Amino acid sequence: MKNPENEHEELDADTRAIVRAAAELPNLKPTRDLWAGIAARIEAPVVALPVHRERAAPRVAPRVAPSWRRFAIAASLLVVATAGITVSVMKPSASRAGAVASDSVPSPSSVDLPSFVAVAQPVSLQTAEQTFDREIAAMRAVVDARRKELDPATVRVLEKNLKLIDAAISESKAALAKDPASAFLTELLAHAYDTKLQLLRGVASIPSGI
Amino acid sequence: MAVALRFEAVIEPVESPQDDVARAATGDRHAFERLYHKHVDRIFSLCTRMVGDSSRAEELTQDAFVRAWEKLNQFRGDSAFSTWLHRLAVNVVLNDRQTERRRRDKHDDSVEDVDTMAHGDVRSQPIPGLSIDLERAIAKLPPGAKKVFVLHDVEGFTHDEIGGMLGVTAGGCKAQLHRARMLLREALNA
Numbered sequence: 001m002k003n004p005e006n007e008h009e010e011l012d013a014d015t016r017a018i019v020r021a022a023a024e025l026p027n028l029k030p031t032r033d034l035w036a037g038i039a040a041r042i043e044a045p046v047v048a049l050p051v052h053r054e055r056a057a058p059r060v061a062p063r064v065a066p067s068w069r070r071f072a073i074a075a076s077l078l079v080v081a082t083a084g085i086t087v088s089v090m091k092p093s094a095s096r097a098g099a100v101a102s103d104s105v106p107s108p109s110s111v112d113l114p115s116f117v118a119v120a121q122p123v124s125l126q127t128a129e130q131t132f133d134r135e136i137a138a139m140r141a142v143v144d145a146r147r148k149e150l151d152p153a154t155v156r157v158l159e160k161n162l163k164l165i166d167a168a169i170s171e172s173k174a175a176l177a178k179d180p181a182s183a184f185l186t187e188l189l190a191h192a193y194d195t196k197l198q199l200l201r202g203v204a205s206i207p208s209g210i
Numbered sequence: 211m212a213v214a215l216r217f218e219a220v221i222e223p224v225e226s227p228q229d230d231v232a233r234a235a236t237g238d239r240h241a242f243e244r245l246y247h248k249h250v251d252r253i254f255s256l257c258t259r260m261v262g263d264s265s266r267a268e269e270l271t272q273d274a275f276v277r278a279w280e281k282l283n284q285f286r287g288d289s290a291f292s293t294w295l296h297r298l299a300v301n302v303v304l305n306d307r308q309t310e311r312r313r314r315d316k317h318d319d320s321v322e323d324v325d326t327m328a329h330g331d332v333r334s335q336p337i338p339g340l341s342i343d344l345e346r347a348i349a350k351l352p353p354g355a356k357k358v359f360v361l362h363d364v365e366g367f368t369h370d371e372i373g374g375m376l377g378v379t380a381g382g383c384k385a386q387l388h389r390a391r392m393l394l395r396e397a398l399n400a
């Protein structure tokens with residue numbers, strides 16, 4: 001029969017050993033690189049369409065719509081951005097809006113359109129659309145991969161809104177096919193693309209379980 | 211005026227952790243990536259030990275870093291960044307619905323958990339003496355006891371801090387810790 005005093009000492013020694021071992025447990029390593037998934041969720045590669053309006057342009061200006069060029073420029077910047085430019089334009093926190101990604105990179109909100117024009121190579125409207133489509137597809141893939149983690153209500157709202165935006169994109173495209181030089185329709189199309197991208201990006205950034 | 215653009219291919223200067231925190235807070239993803247590499251193992255370890263499921267822990271680790279990116283502007287430097295990040299990761303795990311759902315499905319922090327641990331899983335697969343790994347034994351703890359043990363004995367939080375996180379009293383926290391240690395002792399001595 002065990003001596004209760006010895007038992008108590010054993011218990012005490014075992015407990016101390018467990019506590020010591022627990023404090024010295026080594027760090028574990030993930031089986032895969034987790035950064036890619038994190039980067040996809042925090043990345044904001046698309047430079048928002050410039051908000052500057054060329055209101056000073058005379059009404060008699062040729063109908064090569066300036067907004068078309070902005071759309072194309074935004075898309076070409078998108079190409080450059082996805083290639084790795086360190087520009088963080090969509091920080092989720094309002095207090096970080098407009099923050100710079102590095103010392104040398106101004107935020108879009110603080111940059112005049114001409115600055116971007118200086119580095120952008122305009123592309124065709126078709127190329128611009130393809131670029132947005134590609135970026136949207138990438139974000140869509142992230143959202144689809146996370147679908148099971150998301151609240152069903154969130155997914156429902158997302159799908160409902162995507163349908164509305166897709167309808168707007170289709171209508172804008174159809175209208176543009178009839179009036180290709182329309183600045184208004186080009187703006188509308190660009191806005192719809194941008195809205196879709198922002199929506200997907202926002203959902204992709206939702207922490208799981210929310 | 212041409213905008214100075216920096217490409218990822220450009221070699222980054224070596225930054226101190228404090229610099230990286232400050233830079234990440236202004237939106238510098240490279241700085242944040244460096245912070246990630248510095249802290250990922252510790253955060254992953256925390257998540258793994260708290261949920262007992264490494265693949266879910268990987269997802270939660272990602273969630274924790276995404277949340278940190280979102281909230282980095284709220285970090286005021288009152289504590290070390292690692293402490294802040296750690297605390298944030300704990301909250302991510304505690305708020306995780308899937309973990310909670312799994313907990314409800316599989317266990318309830320009741321007496322049955324103690325029985326399962328003491329006489330079920332571990333004893334049904336006896337591994338003599340020291341060959342039982344402490345990690346494995348921790349993973350088999352009932353969820354409530356596991357959280358308290360990991361937070362206190364592994365991560366070094368105080369009973370008051372843990373009580374605040376889990377919404378229990380410090381006394382309840384101490385009771386869970388005692389229970390966890392006894393279960394581990396039993397498992398390790400089986």
